Amino acid sequence: MNSKPKTTKQWLNNQRDHNTLSQYAQFAAQLRDWQLLFARSLPANLAGQCELLNVREGQIVVRTRSASAASQLRTMSAQLITAFCNNGASVQEVSIDIDPAQNKASNRDKPTTVSRRQRLLNLAEQSSEPLKTQLLKLAEQLASSKKLTPDE
CATH class of the missing domain: 3.30.300 (GMP Synthetase; Chain A, domain 3)
Structure with a gap:
């Protein structure tokens, strides 16, 4: 064989x-x-x-x-x-x-550490309106805020 x-x-x-x-x-x-x-x-x-x-x-x-x-x-x-x-x-x-x-x-x-902004984006992706819109706005506010470091 x-x-x-x-x-x-x-x-x-x-x-x-x-x-x-x-x-x-x-x-x-x-x-x-x-x-x-x-x-x-x-x-x-x-x-x-x-x-x-x-x-x-x-x-x-x-x-x-x-x-x-x-x-x-x-x-x-x-x-x-x-x-x-x-x-x-x-x-x-x-x-x-x-x-x-x-x-x-x-x-x-x-990765074990995920930024707050990314967590909001992930949550928004899984949510329906109107919660999705509000989560996206919060994520955008975090991105534009000068107080936060990139890891937050």
Whole structure:
């Protein structure tokens, strides 16, 4: 038995392997389209907390960072199913997995010190009007204030 990995040329020359690669490529393209549709179907504050993992066996499989995001997704289930069905996917339900570890992992990648202005901008990004406008104004005031150092 040859345990040496196949080269790309060997994969493409073998018709069976070529068909398998084509199927994976088609699925990857379809999944990317579904992920874009999913992101467009959610409000901005929720889109950053949820990730579409797959669409299979009549289910939209989603992972969230928090129980509150999962709750919001559950209320939007019918809307999501309709959006996917209108785009050719045959789905009947939304399966939601809550993974708080995902949130912790993303926090490890972020710098530990975030400026007050940046925190306001991040919060504004996740908020709806009129709170969003007020937070953006506060962030702008912090940026233009001469009393504050750049780290604040």
